[in-house]
Amino acid sequence: MTAVRTPPPPxxxxxxxxxxxAAVRRSGVRDSRPDAALDGLVQLAAKLCGTASAEINLVDETDLWFCAARGLGRHGxxxxxxxxxxxxxxxxxxxxTLVPSAAEDPRFAQNPFVLDGTIGSYAGFPLLSDGQPIGSMCVHDPQPNRLSLDQLEDLRVLxxxxxxxxxxxxxxxxxxxxSRTDALTGTANxxxxxDTLARELAQAARRGGHLSVLMADLDRFKxxxxxxxxxAGDLLLQSIARRWRSHLRAGDLLGRWGGEEFCVLLPDCPAQEALVVxxxxxxxxPEEQTCSIGVASGTAAGAEPGDFIGRADRALYEAKAAGRDRVVPAS
Known part of the structure; x- marks a missing residue:
């Protein structure tokens, strides 16, 4: 007769x-790069506690994400x-949380990692951010094991x-x-x-892709x-930034170039699409105000960041000279 396995308690x-x-999201830990300092801490934890594995992890809404790990699991x-x-x-x-014998603990006795012999004992301290527990630093071993007081203190310090x-x-x-944000509008400075234009230009050159740059100036802002x-002028700039963000993709960049002038970077965006944007x-x-916009588009091969900015700026001044309140593509 086959034994019925009791599921672990919820x-x-x-x-x-x-x-x-919310604290997990603010922490910026999820999807961060490997960190040598954290790697060193888990290695030291496993050594001091005499366990096969040690981890620093983030507990998100549905899963646990390894920030650093030794033994079981890998970063990411x-x-x-x-x-x-x-x-x-x-x-x-x-x-x-101290679990000297996972097989004898009703919370974990039916856990798959206990049943397959991966985890026999566990000890973990919560990691806090903004006063909230976002994850843990823990050690565990296939064998039952009760850490000594000195080992627990070492793990707490780590x-x-x-x-x-x-x-x-x-x-x-x-x-x-x-340092990269305009204090008034919250857009890029x-x-x-x-920095972003240089990076996007290099990426577009590798892919053979398109890039578009918009230079926009508020008409008669003075x-x-x-x-x-x-x-009121400051509030107008803030309102424009809020409105314009809603028209841009996640990978686009809206920035304040200076004064009443904005710059928009549109990666992977050919000329016709850039004109629509x-x-x-x-x-x-807002408030029945108008603006003039110059648009520079093209492939990135052989181009410098200043080429796109210069072409878009010249097209902007053509728009001003032609009567304002219009979009002019760069030649």
Whole structure:
């Protein structure tokens, strides 16, 4: 007679799951690149705790994502969340989850990783971001094993180091983003435009693809400022940025070139499509204001970033000279 395997008990969700998932997204950990510092921490954890495996991971909505791993798993791999021990670790952000004998623990006795002999024991500390448990640092071994107090303290210290490293990495990323963002409109600034244009041009050259650049200038903006005040002018620029974003694809870039001038980068976008986008932007102006737009398109082979900017800028001035409120393609 075949034995009926009892399914593992359902894993409860934290009462603060919505807030926790928001913290997971803000952390920027998911899909990040391999990190040598985290790799070093998991190697040290396995050595100090005498276990076959050690991991730093993120517990997302449906799966566990390996940030760093030694033994079982590799960076970037995922495991269904409800099959993992770490999804229990995030239930209590204030203490570790200790499982000296997984086969004797009712939470895990029927877990596939226990039944196949992969995990016999586990110890994990939650990793916090914005006060929420976003993942864990853990060690586990095929054999039952109870960590000593010294080993638990070592693992706690390493988990704290991992948590602080992830927080520092997020702070650096946010500062870098701020350095590439226009403070008034929230669009890309000149530095980000230059960097992105050079990168997209190189990628288009490798693929033999097209690239389009739009230079847009608000018509008679000085008169608008003189009439309504500089605060109203700032609000107008912010409104334009919000409106124009809705017309762009995820891979496009909207940036403030300077003053009342915007630049739009359209990767993989040939001339005719770029003109359609430009007309949509021109038509979506708040408060009955108008703008003029120059469009430069072409293949990237042999081109320099300044070539596209220069052609689009000349077309913009042609639009101004022709009476404003129009789109002009570069020759």
């Amino acid at each position: 894993v409860p969700r934290p009462g603060h799951e919505a807030d926790r998932l 791999e995922t495991v269904p969340r409800d099959l993992t021990f770490c999804t229990w670790t995030i239930l209590d952000p204030d203490r570790p 988990a704290t180091a991992a948590q602080e490293h992830l927080a520092l990495r997020r702070d650096v990323a946010e500062l870098n983003e701020l 000149r530095r980000a435009i230059d 008169a608008y400022n003189d009439t309504h005040g500089h605060l 430009a007309e949509r932007l021109r038509a979506d102006m």
